[in-house]
Amino acid sequence: MEGIFGVRMSVVDVATGAPIVPGSLAPDPAVVEELRQAASRPDAHPGSMHPSSTGTVKAWTLPSGRPALLLVGEDSPMLDSFTVGHLQQAVTAAVNNVITNAMALAARGEQLVSSVFAGRMPIEHLLAQSRELGLAGTEYVVIAVATDQPSDPLVVLTTAGILHLPHRRPGRLTCCLNAADLERALDLPTLDSSRVGVSTSFRSLEELAEASRQAGWALGATLERKRIVHYDEVRGSVVPRDSQAAREVSRGVLGDLLEPTERSQRLLETLTAYLTNDRKWTETAQALGIHRQTLGHRLRQVEVITGRSLKSTADLAALWVATSAVEFLADARNTV
Template structure:
């Protein structure tokens, strides 16, 4: 058995087997896949042997497993290819039915080698050639496996960061490694996601073999957190499924460590933000803690208030932005540099209010009021994101809620009591009309009433409050009072 000596410097391929004179093989179809790696040779007469395969096998059959119809033959070939089989070897002059055009066309399209071997060459001869070729590389593969299994020791002793760790694992395993979530997004920082997400399985229990490598789940507390995709590198010696399984375990451990680090940072950030809001943190300590969270204390920051969002969605949107978060009831408060707010606007169903930029060291009480006001305005307007100052009125309102209440009572008190006593909607009508820049027909349509009815309500409001809305002074006073009522939550909801 000297024909396989040429493979001692590289992995065994289907093309190598085809070139061995002693095997007398002939290519029937699928010549585009002659570079496929061969790890073993096995005989099977099952119509679907894939549950018992690991990938890269040369599957040999006398033909009992091959269906007779063209469509069934095509499905048989596709099952083998999807399971990562390297090639199909058929023995001539035995039980193989006529090969249909659909079968041969599928082999060509997929680059799945279909080989024919004469009856004079027993299957055991092919198996022996494959075993001998694989055995020559076994010592080197074992060395690579042992080094890969030492990955946990490297992490502890050398403190390798994630990119350096996976670079080394690629060199030793012979695979190009990718990590991603089930949706194809990056799973660990510094490790790329695969460009072709079609290799990802429908579920974590799917067979691990894919063309040119393996895909294995990266497990977390709730099941599969994502997937490791290991694809053979050209000219390398792939270390096999056992090593890839170990790589998935290393990825799972590193993911757990990253999540733990993020959780510690999140809790520390929440404590820091709570102390900043209470104004109990001195400037030097505040700057030191913010720098620990990668926030530049020399640049402006903003405070955001988010409503109707989930923590995992928020963390995903903020993953690329240094930030502090704090939960207050149903609200989430976020402190970060101004550029992060656009990421929040895309959170499904969430509304966000953002303060004006300020510098670290200023009290956060004003920023919190601004962000809460903007969040309320976003809810009223049905917008996902509002920055404080977009409505110029807000900046002129007093911060003291007692003063806001006094303004509402003085200007709108009679109208509020009239609405309560008569079931009327004077204040809602006035507010809708003002928000639509005094366009009566548009405001009436929003209120679902006739323009004449709206005109009557405006006149009645003026009679009840003693303020003629046709004058600039009265209009301005009422507008500020309406905004103050909205801030206090006493104004009727808009249409």
């Protein structure tokens, strides 16, 4: 396509900045971020042009199914509006094809994993079909990524050519990868700024459920340690490692927050988001889609129900362990 139109170009994802259709143009990451932010503004619309402040790249927002940016080097020949329109149409078709194939591949892998976890498919079928999907290495690893937009890392992994078996749940994306791809995956856009838990490596997909629990457990430990935590680093963690202990800890600390009522579930979700976002009010309110005043009211209710103070280090530690135990139990239910 570059030869046909006589330009140097590439296409990046607006949400993540990751390449979708790579080309000969390799702009500075700071330039890509500037243009990505411009394309994310509410007044940006498909077809609009965004020049970079450095004068090295022009960008056009594409009317693709997933928002994307066409980047063209300023050293390319001057394009008239007619040619630009044709270029946008051709590139948009290519982007839609890439994204459609990527999400179809991810959906197929996710259906396999969900069926195995739910006990609807023998592990032998997963082994056979995972080989068809290309996940046929000799060693695997599972990563659990904290995200409210699981499609972002899915697209990034797929367009980067990293084969994976995904499993989505609220606030988290779990993926099984070839172990050889782990470091490259962690350096990709979106994943390079997310909290990630990493399982130990394993040689048979029969161990997928256990590895998924390990990755989820390691992810919980990122709240108190660092952005990326490997399971081996938290073997001595205070987070419960079996379902019975997890139930005892969560019930003893959270009490009525575990009742199956809409109010209790809302307050538990609020507490978990508050701890996940390092007790930052603005980020927590945005994650929950509520006002800060509403957040404050809910957190006071949490204190009343649990009898714990969110200003006490000891109480915060207990609440973190208890909410991690709740996540552990959820993982256990979703991987059996």
